[in-house]
Amino acid sequence: AHTVLYITGLQFVLKLTPHTPAASPSVPGQEDIQAAMPVEELDPSHYPATRAAKVAEHFINTRYGSPFAWFGSSGVKKAGLEDMGVLGTKYHIEFTLKEMTRNQDMGLCSAEVLFHRADERKPPQVQCTCSGAFQVNTSAEEEDLYQRLRNATSLLSGSDIPNSVGHIDPEMAPFWHLGGVASSFIMLRESNESTLLNMAHIDNFTQMETKDAQLMFQYDILLHDMVSQEILKWKLLLSWSPDGGVKVLEAEWDPKCQAIPTSSILY
Amino acid sequence: YTSSLKYQGESHHSIYNWMDSLVTEYPNLVSKEHIGLTYENHAMYVLKFSTGGSSRPAIWIDAGIHAREWVSSATAVWTANKIATDYGHDSSLTSLLNKMDIYLMIVTNPDGYVYTHTSDRMWRKTRSVNPGSMCRGVDPNRNWDAGFGGPGASSNPCSDSYHGPYAHSEVEVKNVVNFIQSHGQFKSFISIHAYSQLLMYPYGYTCTNVPDQAELDSVGRSAVNALSSLYGTQYKVGNICRIIYQASGGSIDWSYDIGIKYSFAFELRDTGRYGFLLPASQIIPTASETWLALKHIMEHVRDNAY
Numbered sequence: 355a356h357t358v359l360y361i362t363g364l365q366f367v368l369k370l371t372p373h374t375p376a377a378s379p380s381v382p383g384q385e386d387i388q389a390a391m392p393v394e395e396l397d398p399s400h401y402p403a404t405r406a407a408k409v410a411e412h413f414i415n416t417r418y419g420s421p422f423a424w425f426g427s428s429g430v431k432k433a434g435l436e437d438m439g440v441l442g443t444k445y446h447i448e449f450t451l452k453e454m455t456r457n458q459d460m461g462l463c464s465a466e467v468l469f470h471r472a473d474e475r476k477p478p479q480v481q482c483t484c485s486g487a488f489q490v491n492t493s494a495e496e497e498d499l500y501q502r503l504r505n506a507t508s509l510l511s512g513s514d515i516p517n518s519v520g521h522i523d524p525e526m527a528p529f530w531h532l533g534g535v536a537s538s539f540i541m542l543r544e545s546n547e548s549t550l551l552n553m554a555h556i557d558n559f560t561q562m563e564t565k566d567a568q569l570m571f572q573y574d575i576l577l578h579d580m581v582s583q584e585i586l587k588w589k590l591l592l593s594w595s596p597d598g599g600v601k602v603l604e605a606e607w608d609p610k611c612q613a614i615p616t617s618s619i620l621y
Numbered sequence: 622y623t624s625s626l627k628y629q630g631e632s633h634h635s636i637y638n639w640m641d642s643l644v645t646e647y648p649n650l651v652s653k654e655h656i657g658l659t660y661e662n663h664a665m666y667v668l669k670f671s672t673g674g675s676s677r678p679a680i681w682i683d684a685g686i687h688a689r690e691w692v693s694s695a696t697a698v699w700t701a702n703k704i705a706t707d708y709g710h711d712s713s714l715t716s717l718l719n720k721m722d723i724y725l726m727i728v729t730n731p732d733g734y735v736y737t738h739t740s741d742r743m744w745r746k747t748r749s750v751n752p753g754s755m756c757r758g759v760d761p762n763r764n765w766d767a768g769f770g771g772p773g774a775s776s777n778p779c780s781d782s783y784h785g786p787y788a789h790s791e792v793e794v795k796n797v798v799n800f801i802q803s804h805g806q807f808k809s810f811i812s813i814h815a816y817s818q819l820l821m822y823p824y825g826y827t828c829t830n831v832p833d834q835a836e837l838d839s840v841g842r843s844a845v846n847a848l849s850s851l852y853g854t855q856y857k858v859g860n861i862c863r864i865i866y867q868a869s870g871g872s873i874d875w876s877y878d879i880g881i882k883y884s885f886a887f888e889l890r891d892t893g894r895y896g897f898l899l900p901a902s903q904i905i906p907t908a909s910e911t912w913l914a915l916k917h918i919m920e921h922v923r924d925n926a927y
Contacts, residue, residue: 382633397859397863399857399858399859399864400859400863400864401863401864401865401866408893424894425896426892426893428855428892429855447810454894469903494771514893516897516898516900518630518737518742518898519629519630519691519898519900519901520898520899520900520901520903521900521901522900534894552893552894552896553893553896554743554896554897554898555742555743555898576743576891578743578896578897580817580866581866582775582780582781582782583745583760583781583782584780584781585781602804606910
């Protein structure tokens with residue numbers, strides 16, 4: 355993917371072009387290197403495996419998430435660590451996946467999560483395959499929501515999702531899921547071996563005018579990093595349509611009056 | 622009495638009023654002790670469950686040390702009511718309270734808790750002023766005298782894991798330390814947090830095993846089996862340093878190092894979907910399943926005097 359970065363004062367703006375799937379590393383002789391490196395077995399309940407599974411979870415959401423499909427890992431079954439030398443560290447994990455909006459078990463997934471060396475400042479690379487009937491059938495609900503928004507006379511907005519006591523209005527739930535899926539794009543890019551990121555709160559979202567088929571939304575969200583315990587404020591511009599899926603067009607971190615978490619330094 | 626409380630998101634005044642009503646309803650079992658004031662001069666109260674005696678061995682449970690973890694205090698309210706109502710009816714709990722006292726602190730960080738209501742639902746720390754900094758507050762679970770200032774805590778006052786200028790700098794922490802030390806008979810120290818669905822034992826400040834690793838792990842696993850039996854909720858068990866992260870200055874490391882063997886920390890529901898904003902519908906299920914784990918730990922403490 356191509357990224358352009360502007361730095362103005364304390365604000366970092368990340369412009370993302372349409373998402374392309376993570377490619378396998380194409381270093382010559384890579385296959386040989388992979389075959390030669392031993393995989394050290396990891397305790398699946400310890401944090402290195404948990405953090406790698408969270409990254410895989412974010413990856414799955416960027417590929418398959420929608421206002422009606424939001425995925426979460428429900429437990430790591432097996433984990434291994436492969437030292438890739440100059441390339442970084444690769445985790446091999448098997449974990450169970452859940453579609454969270456319906457609390458539906460999606461079966462077992464198998465992923466490789468490559469964290470590059472810290473000095474390279476590259477996002478992790480993920481390959482993932484899931485067994486069973488992976489794709490959830492949400493086309494009817496998606497089309498229904500899409501048409502309702504296209505035909506509405508005013509632009510939609512919402513705030514404080516979930517509220518302080520975890521309540522979400524049923525009409526707002528798809529926009530909660532949409533925010534979660536869009537946040538996964540950012541959380542995937544921001545992840546390393548020392549982070550465990552979740553979307554903590556949607557401060558507000560606003561539908562934007564568009565001329566093309568995609569619906570567009572501006573979201574103000576809070577992410578939580580379990581490792582540093584920091585709350586990270588992000589502004590996202592995202593698009594969605596049933597055909598186009600979820601895409602993050604622009605993302606901006608708002609540091610405000612907070613410590614700069616080591617896990618979240620942009621370049 | 623608990624039907625008058627929504628459990629979660631109550632003001633600390635409501636919780637304190639409710640505590641008084643619990644004491645009034647169960648005067649032979651429950652009393653309230655004032656253990657000191659917070660930075661902003663709020664009272665710190667602990668509920669004492671006791672059937673008499675003097676200097677009985679005791680169990681300490683604290684909730685809400687991190688302000689935004691509302692489900693922790695909500696679980697503690699439910700638990701307090703559970704202990705009061707089950708005494709005399711549940712044979713195991715009754716035998717426990719006939720030998721030991723239980724101390725339960727529902728809001729361990731009142732200043733922070735108030736701030737999550739008035740200003741910032743995501744506040745974690747105390748509200749002390751940090752000289753020379755715009756940022757307030759110290760992470761009360763990095764401020765204990767156990768590997769203080771080591772890895773896994775920040776020296777930046779603006780950080781959510783700021784350890785503070787020195788160990789026990791936070792009056793809230795100091796009050797608990799003083800109370801535990803003067804009491805002198807605590808056999809278990811359990812701290813309740815959210816979220817991640819974990820039951821952990823020391824250490825956080827180092828990944829070295831504690832001498833009692835095998836026993837604590839076994840007790841933890843049985844406790845989690847009991848928890849899971851209710852709704853199938855999955856928890857992980859292990860020492861803090863390996864399960865979640867290396868973190869210095871934590872309360873259960875301190876309690877273990879002063880000789881309180883049965884030191885545990887819970888991270889309650891969920892695993893990130895709602896995070897700190899757990900819905901009301903999950904409070905009672907969370908408290909109910911956690912009670913089974915707490916009970917198991919307390920029974921082990923009762924049956925393994927030291």
